[in-house]
Amino acid sequence: MTTTADATTANQPAPHRRIAAALGTGAPVYGLLVVLLLALALTDPGFYEPDRFLAFVKRAAPLVILAAGQYLVIVSGEFDLSVGAIVTAGVVVAAELYGSFPEAAWLVVTLALLLGGAVVGLVNGLISTALRVPSFITTLGMMLILEGAVFYWTGGSPHGSLPEGFRALGRGTAFGWLPWAVLACLAAGGLAFWLMRSDFGRTLIATGDSERTAALAGVRVHRVRIIAFVLSGVAAALAAVLVGGFSGVSAQAGRGLEFEAITAVVLGGVVLGGGRGSVVAAMAGAFSLQALFTLLNLQGVSGALESTVQGFIVIAAVGLGAADFSRLRRRRHSSPGGTPS
């Protein structure tokens, strides 16, 4: 049953396996991403000119950040459907704030939004853990509540508009060439990556894998999950800042973003239900999705058919991932690790 290979050598994993581990289960998504990027290069030779490409990344930034936040929640075994609403709310609230305090400093407003996102996440977390409401429902309800509340408050449309100062983060560039959004995206991505390497990240995944085990190992599972929700909320708020900055006031800034984010995460090979998947892959999934949108734009697919194509590709990609994963599992399963009985 077990290899008699002596433990020492067995315990020094080969470098390629380290990399594989770092990339996680998301192997297929990187393939998809590469294919899409190549396709983009073919359709539009100019695509890889620095500014064009940076513009693309800038456009992808909000979704990538959302995906990172969504990943944390999903990997811990939960759902966050409220992120789209948080983005909409964020943009509208920002405009409303500027309506009342036109002179407000962008940093203050931004921080206010992030705080708001954190609070929403906290509520999501508390309800889903302490009250044991399935997060799918909690966040679905939160979605209704947020949209309703914000528009009820602003009578449907925000009173102010977003000044350039605030919009710089989503629209402007640092040193005249590097979009702030890209920096924000890198920062968020790096943070998420570091987080998942940290003790917290590990306990988070373990919680998503087996709540009982984690709890008996001294993990405060509720707290861990709540933190995940809070971070997701903050990520959504940050995305709101970027979206608002990128395209200005809109009463439907975040429409459908929750589904896009979840799709991205799943594209990244992250298992809905928790315990499996890497945050890098999730963010790669987001990039793939954005690349797909752009490709469809550039290809000039009949505006109407776009969603059809999108639907097919998403299903195909995820299906591929699933198939790939299950085969992987079987191979490992029969390997001399021994079959669990």
Add this chain to the structure above:
Amino acid sequence: MPALLTMRNVSKSFLGVRVLSDVSLDLEAGEVHALVGENGAGKSTLMKVLAGEHTPDSGTIRIDGTEHSFSHPSQAQAAGIGIIHQEFALLPHRTVAENVFLGREPVRRGRVDRRAMEERTAQLLTELGEHGITPRTYVHDLSVARQQTVEIVKALVGRASPKDPGASDVRVLVMDEPTAPLADHEVSLLHDLVHRLTDRGLGILYISHRLREVFDLSRRITVLKDGRHITTVPTAETDTDQVVRAMVGRELGTYYPPRARPEEIGDAALTVRGAGNTRINGIDLDLRAGEVTGIAGLQGSGRTSLARALFGAAPFTEGTMTVAGRTLRPGSPRQAIRAGIALVTEDRKAEGLALRQSIRDNALLVTRAVHARGRPPAGRALTGLLERVTLQSRGEDQQARYLSGGNQQKVVIAKWLAAGPRVLLFDEPTRGVDVGAKSAIHTLVRELARDGLAVLIVSSELPELIGMSDRILVMADGRLAGELPAGADEEDIMRLATGGDRREDAV
């Protein structure tokens, strides 16, 4: 006349890796045929082939001489094969009858015939001498032992014909570790049941790690190792040592490591006075450094509750508890862990491991969760730890779920050792662990005690308990019924455990 069941040269491999090669086996009507072997020897795979969960790459399955090939469990059932799985295949939120007939509900005029289901279930239950269960009871309201019974009834019900709902045509019954979840007196009930079934002419394939049962029950024993058929011998003509040798392929020396010498036993690391909660009460207990304390008792006597209470999983609600002199107010596992208490739980898969995480992440879970400040052991320290528990794996990145039961248990132990505990609690330390790994774990436990840990072992396997413990506390009805010195024999233990016959509420 052909044997009831014959499997010839069955081979099965998963993407190149052979897990069964040319295994042959036959089973007569009315016989109990034991199937033994270490984990990974291929028992489970063989059974899954027979159950139609896997299709063999080659080989034949004959029942009463007619050849079958199964591609789905339902076909195996139709052919008269009933399986009792090691993990229950029961739906907690459905009734007993619904579970028993799941997948083969009798249908009358297009509707499921509930009356027939329930009558037949009730009938079978009484035949098995089980009176505590009604067909309409929800499974999640049943004790583990009774769920086991439901499993058996379920296995007995064949594919019902619309005419004669629930007419059982099960000829071959496979029992995979059936006694694992049972208390000893329940085991004897089960054995009576097995005899009653064989008297009806059923053939029973009996898989178990507990050789004692195997010898008590079986007419023949077949040993598998590394997916190969080693030998098939009449039980009467062999003994434990021979079988073990065949299983392990080597001599196992003395089964249990030597006990602690008096001078090795230090003062109390954990003291409990007058403690109790809803399930147990009046607990006075001292766990001393260097000593292995065994807890015996029937299922439901409170032995597991005691372990969980000490660990704060289901905390004491009264009494005092002091660890290394400092009083510990009962609370969460977190507090217990902080105080240096560790619990290796009974249910490894659900409570011991995050199965889809790597060995490394599992081993470091506790330290990461609780002692976040002090860096958890990494690199060599961790490697050393894993070597110490004699883990055999394909590297620290291997997922826990692909390890054998024994190695999984070793990872769990490593997880706790990483946290450097004072008190180590084991609940059924070697359940579902094969003979080889078993002795390895026993040795390890003794070493740990020798290093000055206070060890508590809860086990329903009396030989293990007796072999390992420096003293044995016996529980009954949620109280400590008495203490026995090292080397006490099973009769003493059972007398205390069953003191005043209360089996009903013990179940």
Add this chain to the structure above:
Amino acid sequence: MTDTALAPPQPPVKHSAVRASRLTDPAVGVWLAALAVTLLGWLVVTLDGGTFFSRANIVVILSNCVALGLVAVGQTAVILTGSLDLSVAYLIGLGTLVAAETMESGSVFGAILMVLALSAAVGLANGLVVTGLKVNAFIATLGTGFILRGWIEDNYTGPAGKVPASFQRLGYDRIGPVPVSVFLLVAVALALWVLLKHTRLGHHMYATGGDEHAARLSGVRTRRTVVLAHVLCSLCVGAAALFLASRLGAGAPWAGTEARYDLESIAAVVLGGTVLAGGRGGVAGTLGGVLVLAVLDSVFNQLSVDPFFKNVVRGVVIIAAVALYARRGSRRSA
């Protein structure tokens, strides 16, 4: 805080608890809730100087139940089986269009068959993607939804087709205060109820939703069950589409999406006490959930509450209800 996670596996429960569980059964609870909401609404509206139990109002409440009801009943089937269907909204749109157009050119009965056939096909597709490609239902049905959407956008540029007055009567006729469409809902719900409680398929759906592995070991054809559940769901959605077509008099591409039937139906199902993970719950509860939502809507109308504020209340109600079920569930360590 983590006690839930730590509760020992199977604490033996006295049989009396089982009796009690009958009473705390969500399906019963939600109907009581519906009753409470109704009475409350009646009280509030009367204080507000309106009449709640006016015939007109009852008609409105009931007919508002039908569309969501049909979808939710279908959704119940998939959710019980441990799956999910997010493509319903687009299927409704397409359904109304197909219905209206075939009715315009061909026969009513032909149209009905067409729509049901279409629905069955979509359901089949969903089921096969979920079971065959092993794509998580959430993504799979989201994907099919997108595909349908593209199909609609590419082929229709607005309301199309025309439903004959004869068929419109399904949407408008009523017997006393009860719209005939309600009978359609009841019929479909009843059919599904019988199917769930009294057929093998039903038992297997509960089993598959409860524990797919266990079900499979017990010889249940779990994949087939999931596929059939999806087909059933889509058929109910088809029925909803037919009803809407009859009510709207034409095919409306966005009839389903504007009303957010995808999420609303899931909300109604869960409100009805069906567990999102599958294996527990039923049609009766779902109908109760739908009724609660409809009555709420009506009350809001009576008090002419700000439409945005409605969403807030709905969100709160949904969360609160499920939180309540969770408490009950925990009490019996279910």
Add this chain to the structure above:
Amino acid sequence: MNRRRLLVPAAALCAGALLASCSSDAPPDSPAGASKSADTSDGKDSKFFEQAEYDRQMKLMDTEPEGPDAKPWEQMLEPEMTDTAEYKKKGSGGTHLCFSNAGVFNPWRQVGLKTMKAEVKQHKEITKFTELDAQGKDDKQISDIQELTGKGCDALIVSPNTTATLTPAVKEACGKVPVIVFDRGVETDCAVTFVNPIGGYAYGAVAADFLVDKVKPKGKILALRISPGVDVLENRWSAAKVAFDKSELDVVDVKFTDGDTSKAKSIVADAISRHGQIDGVWMDSGATAVAAVEAFEDAGVDVPPITGEDQQDFLEAWKDKKLTAIAPAYPTFQWRTPVIAALRILDGKQVPKEWKLPQPTVTQDTLDTYLEDGMPPLHYAMCGCDKMPGFPEAWGGKK
């Protein structure tokens, strides 16, 4: 085995369907009457183009409206007056006005609703105003209308969510109360009056002609549309298409933005890079105009001639950035007219069968007259509300 199981529900559904059909074995006559959006769609916008209606709107654009110039919402074009004596309100006592609203799911409707409420406030005689919001659900609006007809309204104002689907409900209501339909029409003339501006063709044509005029021949035009299947918008596009087809211009892309500004911005950016340059942007509504403008800025190219709508943020951008632009309007002041119409009807005064309102266009010359400072970005300039009490605060603006 599963076949039989599939039959059970199938049979059930058929049973349900049958039940439905037995209750409806009346002769299949079609009271709703055939109509443009009722004929089978071939998926192209052709079905949304009617030469006759197109010509009519073109003509109306040059027609001098009757009524006070200062109050375009009371003006009417080529009215055919109809007698309303039958609806004259009996006895004294306040008027109860009811309004079934399709929803407030976009800023245009929100501004409109505010304006209508303000209008209601101005009339003492209206003692009760009941509004039901259908939240964009045809089904709900049908029952809303049914509900309102049971509430003893003196008159019922309807802003239909979609044309075809609300016809039956409106017909039902006509029998009980005087009905005023506005914004979108229904396929029945049972309403006492149908209030609406000149229409989509005119809107689309004005914008298109502007580009034809400003953009050099062979210029590349990008057409941004909200979403397919909305009749009003389809009309705008079909009219524009006619104009473009006649012209030398080359429409390189027709894209749907779902009214999502960031999507619009991305689309424009991609279009610029894909076609090298864009010489003109046509829009079927203003929601995403500013985003489009910004896309050009961010791409570092001059903003070409662009068409928008009378939405505040666009007008501001227009002024600040000195754009070459035009903003045809689908004026929100039309929300005032139904109230006025209702009161006239209850007075027994004559109203036009179809109350055609003028449809002004914001041009470079008129820009300053329409651009009101301190209004929120999503405000619509042509609300005709600037003289109303509570302006601008009630509309979210600042003095």
